[in-house]
Amino acid sequence: MQVDRLIVVGTGLMGGSLAAAAKRSGCAQIVIGVDPDRSREAQSLGLIDGAFQNLSELVDHLPPREGAQRLLVLATPVSRYASLVPAISALWEDLDPTLVTEMGSTKHALIEALSGLPDTPQASAMKLRFVPSHPLAGAETSGPQAAIETLFEGARILVSPLAESLPEAVANVESFWMSLGGIPTPLPLEDHDALLAVVSHLPHLISYALAGTIAQGPLGQAALSLHGGGLRDTTRIAGSSAELWADILLDNREELLALMPQWQITLGGMLRALESCDRALLVDALEPAATWRRQIV
């Protein structure tokens, strides 16, 4: 999809990467960043063409759309949705986007923010053109200086329309992500957070626990240099921002905590086999994991 103006709200790692990818692919003519803290930095890095502190400042400088395609993307932490979603609805005529999406790693803050909107024509108009999505791509780094212009190439993009989203808007969001090399995959909005708890939030929690166990043990220092690819890969995402991930894990804590009984059963079975020195039991405990993992290429 060709976009005349791409507005990225939040210009950290994800928003910055989106801006860079859109410029690189040539699918966006002008990329505008909105971020109180980091839009100037994103602009000086050449990720965006224009920088604004907030949506009010943006609309003061936004020319009339006049038939052009204008895509608005939320790339902030989901904790900002409670104020951002009402602000977009309130400024709907001024922002005048043809399409809105967001990249939140959980969706219930979005669902809450949308359901809390007053029943206005602006809110209804917004929901028609709002299609939540979520690229399953990221990095353990953060900030616009860490932006990766190829971040979405080959990445799965979960597309989770609202009940109100127009089919045309869904098709356009999918087309936009495909322009950046992503692979759009539909996922019902209400299934999103449970899936993410499994494929992202539990792996992060466990990776943090593994790195933390080593860091706080007597061999933490030695392990920094004396290790192989196994340690490096299993702990890579534990290098991610603790502040950012505390928010993500807390935001999806119910779905995440609901996985812990199965975790205890699985690890517990392995530990019992180790304690009782029962090789057959240990092989049986490890085998489902190995069989499952080998199906991922």
Add this chain to the structure above:
Amino acid sequence: MQVDRLIVVGTGLMGGSLAAAAKRSGCAQIVIGVDPDRSREAQSLGLIDGAFQNLSELVDHLPPREGAQRLLVLATPVSRYASLVPAISALWEDLDPTLVTEMGSTKHALIEALSGLPDTPQASAMKLRFVPSHPLAGAETSGPQAAIETLFEGARILVSPLAESLPEAVANVESFWMSLGGIPTPLPLEDHDALLAVVSHLPHLISYALAGTIAQGPLGQAALSLHGGGLRDTTRIAGSSAELWADILLDNREELLALMPQWQITLGGMLRALESCDRALLVDALEPAATWRRQIV
């Protein structure tokens, strides 16, 4: 180091990779494989020049050394050491190696096998030229067909001499690994297994538990395709052979189980913060892991 004849006992992934790396680097003239099950396959893959079923068959065909360098490397599971080490000692004059090393992922089976040897001139001669080592490199695959000729490039090689090892033999083992691109690092033999529990065996156990939890949950099938790099990296080593890793984990079970109290404290702290929705506590729980991991480049 230039080796006229490299004898690799055990021609699976590790032994096969060693053979391939030695041929590639040109540091070994002739590579001989000894393996009852897999030496023929390794030979047909071009990894080795000669294939024997066992050490007795090898010595029947081995020409006199006549001043040449002859390196013997054990690349079998450590469970075979109880019979292999006495066999090498008994065949010492016939094998006549200038240097012996092994690649075991734990060392206590080796220590036991060595200390159980009768006090013979052959056993004493062997210990002078025996220098245990351990490349911190591997893959989740197995068998000679999975051999990787660049496996040791840039890899740390733990070098853990016996009390009896000659300094010249230690230097030669280090030089051999450097010919294959490895980075030799000394580690006292008695510290080896505790370090490996931390940097390899705990990461494998936790990766198996993570993959197993997902595999056995209701979203296991969906997670196979809908995921990003975080899941892929944290579970990669869970695709390793369950049979092989059951042996390794059991072999080092005491050191591994000794890490579980710290594991419970670390994960437990994170879970308590999640349960009580305490953001500051969760950031404090995640931060040591992130700080530690960022020191690995």
